[in-house]
Amino acid sequence: MDDSLHSTSRRMTLTALAGVPLVKPGDDLVHLIRSALAASNETLRPGDVLVLAQKIVSKAQNRYVRLRDVTPSERALELATQTSKDPRLVELVLRESNRVLRYARDVLIVEHRLGFVMANAGIDMSNVEQHDGCETALLLPESPDESSQTLWRALSPDARGMLGIIINDSHGRAWRNGTVGVSIGSAGLSALQDRRGDPDLFGRALLVTEVAAADEIAAAASLLMGQADEGSPLVLVRGLAHLGSPGKAADLIRPSTKDLFR
8 A cells, every 4th residue: 555645633623612692782792702712711722713603793783673664665575475475574685685596485595795695695583682572683794704804803813813713604505405504704714725736645636626615614613503592603613724825705606607507
């Protein structure tokens, strides 16, 4: 056997940080993160990645909308009939979207204003406090990449400048059941790693390989965050080989001109 093909052991750890309170509008996420690290007996090290659930970023930014304050348009009323959804929620989806791509009963797939193709424009009512007894929805952050960059600027000195920030959300996927965590915001690491030209095990150059590294990290963190009442919106990822050149989550969006299915 060729000894050059022997692998070496590697390890990556993921830790759901403790001591995270319910986030309220205006909360300082940097202070919250540092407090959670202290409560978990952790400090940031060079090469660490912090993954934040989208909801805590949206809540801190007060991205709440009370449905009683929403007046559905004619288009929203029409789509609500087709999808069996609350017309006020459909109106919010339309306001947050560039265009509607597909719809059917209980399904409304759109291109979000940020470019993501997703159900209901990422608008959610699960794990969302219902204010004053009113039905309340939560929108995605205004700009997840900018939010990630802001957090990176504040926290990267704690890791001597070598820190990754990811804001993750749960997306469905065409042709596959179930949701999976993906990155909707990123800073301090290469969200899309270009491996073209790198050699494989046998020295053959890779021709088309690009790795959605931020999505893979987000998906791993989602296993700890959960989808119901786990209450673990902050995950510390440690042990990645390298963070790569800083990019953003927008790098992961395939242009519609190169999308064979849209």
